[in-house]
Amino acid sequence: MKPSGIFILILFFIIITLSIVQVVISNKLSTTGIELGRIDDQITALKNENNILQSKLLTRESFINIASSASTLGFVEEKESILLSGSTPLALK
Amino acid sequence: MWRYRVVLFFLFTCFFIVIARLFYWQVVKADQLALLGKSQYGQEVTLLPQRGQIETSDGFPIVANKLSYLVFANPKEITDKNREKVSLDLSSILKIDAATISADLNENLLWVPIKQNVSVDAKTEIENLQIPGVGFEKQYSRFYPEASMAAQLVGFVGKDISGNDKGYFGLEGYYNRLLRGEPGIAVQIHDAFGRPILAKANNSSQINGSSLRLSINRAIQFIVEKKLKDGVKKYGAVSGMVGIMNPRTGAIIAMASYPSYDPGSYANYPDSLYANPFISDLYEPGSTFKPIVMSGAIDQGLITPETECPICAGPVSVGGYKIHTWDNKYHKNTTMIKVMQHSDNTGMVFVAQTLGVSRMIDTLNKFGIGETTGIDLQGEIAMPLKPKNLWYPVDLATTGFGQGISVTPIELLDAISAIANNGKRMEPHVVSEILTGNGNTIKIQPKVLDTPISKETAKVMTEILVNTANNGESKWTRIKGYRIAGKTGTASIPIDGHYDPTKTIASFIGYAPADHPKFAMLVILNKPSAAIYGSETAAPLFYAIARDLFIYYHIGPDD
Numbered sequence: 006m007k008p009s010g011i012f013i014l015i016l017f018f019i020i021i022t023l024s025i026v027q028v029v030i031s032n033k034l035s036t037t038g039i040e041l042g043r044i045d046d047q048i049t050a051l052k053n054e055n056n057i058l059q060s061k062l063l064t065r066e067s068f069i070n071i072a073s074s075a076s077t078l079g080f081v082e083e084k085e086s087i088l089l090s091g092s093t094p095l096a097l098k
Numbered sequence: 099m100w101r102y103r104v105v106l107f108f109l110f111t112c113f114f115i116v117i118a119r120l121f122y123w124q125v126v127k128a129d130q131l132a133l134l135g136k137s138q139y140g141q142e143v144t145l146l147p148q149r150g151q152i153e154t155s156d157g158f159p160i161v162a163n164k165l166s167y168l169v170f171a172n173p174k175e176i177t178d179k180n181r182e183k184v185s186l187d188l189s190s191i192l193k194i195d196a197a198t199i200s201a202d203l204n205e206n207l208l209w210v211p212i213k214q215n216v217s218v219d220a221k222t223e224i225e226n227l228q229i230p231g232v233g234f235e236k237q238y239s240r241f242y243p244e245a246s247m248a249a250q251l252v253g254f255v256g257k258d259i260s261g262n263d264k265g266y267f268g269l270e271g272y273y274n275r276l277l278r279g280e281p282g283i284a285v286q287i288h289d290a291f292g293r294p295i296l297a298k299a300n301n302s303s304q305i306n307g308s309s310l311r312l313s314i315n316r317a318i319q320f321i322v323e324k325k326l327k328d329g330v331k332k333y334g335a336v337s338g339m340v341g342i343m344n345p346r347t348g349a350i351i352a353m354a355s356y357p358s359y360d361p362g363s364y365a366n367y368p369d370s371l372y373a374n375p376f377i378s379d380l381y382e383p384g385s386t387f388k389p390i391v392m393s394g395a396i397d398q399g400l401i402t403p404e405t406e407c408p409i410c411a412g413p414v415s416v417g418g419y420k421i422h423t424w425d426n427k428y429h430k431n432t433t434m435i436k437v438m439q440h441s442d443n444t445g446m447v448f449v450a451q452t453l454g455v456s457r458m459i460d461t462l463n464k465f466g467i468g469e470t471t472g473i474d475l476q477g478e479i480a481m482p483l484k485p486k487n488l489w490y491p492v493d494l495a496t497t498g499f500g501q502g503i504s505v506t507p508i509e510l511l512d513a514i515s516a517i518a519n520n521g522k523r524m525e526p527h528v529v530s531e532i533l534t535g536n537g538n539t540i541k542i543q544p545k546v547l548d549t550p551i552s553k554e555t556a557k558v559m560t561e562i563l564v565n566t567a568n569n570g571e572s573k574w575t576r577i578k579g580y581r582i583a584g585k586t587g588t589a590s591i592p593i594d595g596h597y598d599p600t601k602t603i604a605s606f607i608g609y610a611p612a613d614h615p616k617f618a619m620l621v622i623l624n625k626p627s628a629a630i631y632g633s634e635t636a637a638p639l640f641y642a643i644a645r646d647l648f649i650y651y652h653i654g655p656d657d
Binding site for chain 2 (some may be wrong): 021031053056059060063064066067068069
């Protein structure tokens, strides 16, 4: 067989092989949508849960909540600060 | 031969018919076919961006987004037999009148909204009832973990004419375009059964909104709001406001007004509360304006602190009006230091007349009086100064002691902060950083607006104000051991061409520590009834807040 003929034959087999591979892979991928949908739903559910938890956390961390809880626990608001001043006792001799 | 030509003609005709038909479907009907194809294999979904958060300086979001739901119903799926029960069930969970829900369900429509911003718990409760024809659409609604903290500073999110979210007032209004982000479009490809196929979704440029990091200190804001509320009640005032600024950078540390409102349910409050009075309300500042006028005169070499007032022995007549001191006490040949200490109106008339109209206008312009400060909040206003040819002698005189001229509180605070900052006036700003939706951080740099007075004049004026705070009318309430520069104000309120004799706007403005100021603060009480003077109402409130600020900033006493 002439070299050009062998070349054409090789090309032909490559084309056929690649076509078969594409068909096989496309076939596999075509049913992964169900899995994709499930993963998407999971991601959405986790994001929603994150958001709910963050909202609860922020409410707990807020000063309004802390002040209210402190008041319930019996903490008293400081009315005034006392300034300690005066000369430091120091033995000069 | 003729048979050959007939066949050829026939083939050419068929060929042209095919070409023409292809042209028709691929060119004339191209759009329609593309749409049909898209609807068969893919579904276009609009990706709504999340609105940016607003955080205080410690990174805590005082405005965030929380998951909520729009509850809708398909009236055609709800039978007449079930309608009443469905209305009652939804009414008890959603807290809406059952008759309203029933009326919505009577509509001859496929989709009616029942309620927006429904909580996750309420949605779960409705889901458990398994009501046919009722569905949910996910939404994000604004959430305020600190409730109404800085409500008038922040603003609120309402709807625009198209039903889209839009910020109004304050930061939500000013930064609406940055906060809202950009929606995107995704195409989800599915098979003949409607199941999604693993394929790349075209996510066209969905960008979440930028978040704002403020210079507002959450702890100080909390303290200020509480103290302000207590102060307004204690002194029987109609309303009150406090603004605290870092004079070195113009960063707003706290800004509070009382009464306020809940931005999460703004519709339940009168709309007169929406605007931030610290930037939107004009008032005659009274004696708190005197440092501005006096520092202008000192800076231009027209007076010194020891200059004696030649007209202060009694009331001063100007343009047919008699100008008195607040306490009807007069000090002959008093110095400028004592003029400020005694808050002597006649002394300030002398200073104003020494300045003259041109130099007065020039001084006020440099201090930013009569123009907006450029603070990054929606709703700022300013009252422009009268043109020079419209100033009468009495206008010049009264401007000297802060009457007959209108300013917003932020204008005054920014002007006095220039004295605290070695003569440099800074642009006030609330936002210190913008955190963009694609992860970048943009820092807002401090900006010098003007230099109305020299560093030396600022130091002299500071000493005069420290003496005023230590020896003036509010000395009884000052914090011992600290050098605080401050001035009281008791301004009359103009009503129908005259001044109300019984009601005042009481204020105190100051900065501390005087030599290296950490903060400048303005306290205003509107129509206090317990006492009308600033020295008895606004000054004690100022010092009560300042005491907490000294502790918070670990600032020890000076001696």
